[in-house]
Amino acid sequence: MSWISTIEYDVSQGKLRKCYQRVKDANGHIDNIMKAHSLRPQAMEGHISLYKNVLHHEGNQLPRWYLEAIGVYVSLINNCHYCVTHHFDGLKELVQDETKTQEMRQVFEENLTQAIDFGGCFEQKQAAGLKYAWQLTVKPCQVDESLVLHCKALGFDDGEILELNQVVAYFNYANRTVLGLGVELEADLWD
Known part of the structure; x- marks a missing residue:
């Protein structure tokens, strides 16, 4: 999955569990790029916030x-x-x-x-x-x-x-x- 250890959803808790719940898709899948942040949930929060605001925000004007x-x-x-x-x-x-x-x-x-x-x-x-x-x-x-x-x-x-x-x-x-x-x-x- 990556060169560093990661924490899977089923054993996650606290802030990491909340982050995982935010990033998993309708089928419960979590992308490996997000799992790579699992040792530092605050980094995952920053990544997903940037991703959503840069690519998916309704205020964007470019298609x-x-x-x-x-x-x-x-x-x-x-x-x-x-x-x-x-x-x-x-x-x-x-x-x-x-x-x-x-x-x-x-x-x-x-x-x-x-x-x-x-x-x-x-x-x-x-x-x-x-x-x-x-x-x-x-x-x-x-x-x-x-x-x-x-x-x-x-x-x-x-x-x-x-x-x-x-x-x-x-x-x-x-x-x-x-x-x-x-x-x-x-x-x-x-x-």
């Missing part, structure tokens, strides 16, 4: 499918198979078009070492956001105001740029949690 697509792209750049698998599945559910989502993934895979061309899968504004995501993931110290101004020129408002920034930051955090702790895919869900 949820686009936020999910950014997450898949960042996770591909970071070579985080766990997050790619989970969030590409989520992207497919949101887009409801297998051909389109496969085209998106192909475009992402063609833009791993440089963010150059996002083809016909994305509007110009969305492509600019993906270029921002690449830069912030691969060369964060080289992000400058010109990149943000370019996003603004193509229609992003300041709040949307913040959403973009936070989803990129969240996925870099999640990818590093998974990669740094050796979190494995849930075999029962992905076989």
